[in-house]
Amino acid sequence: MKATADRTGIPALALSTIRTMVTAPPNMGRVVREIHETTNRSLLFVSVTLAFFGMILVYQGCMQALRIYPDLSGAGEIVIKTMVRVFGPLVTGLMVAFRVGAGIAAEAGTMVVTDQADALVVTGSSPARWLVAPRFAACLIGVPVLTVAGICAGVTAGGVFAAIRFEILPRTFFDIGMVEWEDFVICFIKAFLNGATIPIVAGAAGLSTKNSSEGVGLATTNAVVNSAVAVVIIEFLVSFIASVTGH
């Protein structure tokens, strides 16, 4: 009998995670370890992908701008603004969904297959409390940090690329004149929502694992797909609200 079967839907898991966060918050040592696991260990991956993305953005932006107008002095501002508003949170969120979401689901799935999840319930704890809540707390802190780090990596790589390929002076490129405070607000709202959603969606997929090794692989796949879709939907909703309210 799977005692955890009734706690595996995304809404149910979200509710019990939030209840756990309020009534019995996970201890700080555990949260710090999870922050190390989710944030520090993803930093290299996130930085590498965002750095490539920054170079792609600069390259496309400059090549297209050159077709209309031969002055690239404004390219840096636009790249930095779109990086902060759109691509930083989006690409970082997708990468966290890939790296962290898959990890959470793989561990949760292995626990279900080896009956550890049932053992948690029997001993009076719950998967939400033991598995998801510490990672939920860790991702709330870690994903915004990763987003900022990713944006820095992307903009820096883009600036270096612009200096080498298009001979834009770094002083001209690194101009944050166009970035307003509301861009940062939008960026952080997206990052926080990503951080809150990914562990729950991935945890729900992991806990719904059925039978043996095949199940764990499929659950991990589901976790990655679902949390990536969730990231894109968050991006859409926040951009939509920002656009309607005129920000």
Place this chain on the structure above:
Amino acid sequence: MSDDATIFGRSSRNFAAEFVAFLGALLITTGSGIAVVLRGRADYLLTLRQLRIVTIESMPVMSLVAVMGGFVMVFESAGAIESTGADGMLGWAFGLATLSEVAPILVALMFAARSGARTTAEIGTKSVTGQLDAMRLLGVDPTPRLSAPVFIAMVPMLPLMIALCDVCAIAAGTAGASLVVGVNPDLFVISMIEGRLLDELLMGLVKGFFFGGVIAAVSCTLGLRVTGGASGVGHAVNDCVVFSAIGVFIFDLLVDLVWLMVAS
């Protein structure tokens, strides 16, 4: 979790050695997969099944992501366009970014997450349950049945999915521009057509072939290397999406650079 096998998150001294070993395995899998495909020895039914998985079964997720991506692109470029007052440029800017970069990257990442991860999980499960060893013991080469169908399915079908998502994203962008941003849809579409974006469209589709090859190679290689039971399969899936994502971004930049060199 502390002993997880995610190569890109591991502070191991053997990182370099493991990475080189992984690259070697990648080359062997790709080479043997392509050799089998060229000799026409890939399993016919398994190829059809793989084709169904990567196209028909992925379409709902792909088009949902493309629609969302199209809306986001049009909302976000609207601010920049409004501040310069160039309403007539919105369609062009949107179409350019979507066709050449955003749609291919989004589709490839979702493809890696869905089809790539699934391939790794399937091959990995066969590996940890001893089915691969059984095949080899019976003298059956696993390549025509496992990795060759994946290459045949992914390499041509990823551009096709990109084309589908281009259509979805452009439809969503046009709707978003007229309903939310307030740009006349006629103006939006005309500016896209007059922008002559055929070059960007083709570049996006060409990228698809490379992304498909990367995802097929990474997912098969990692699936064939799985050890360590259920958690091993989970970690291999984790590695698969991570390495596929890095490969996608690297090849995107390479195609960008080479394309302009060849075009000019």
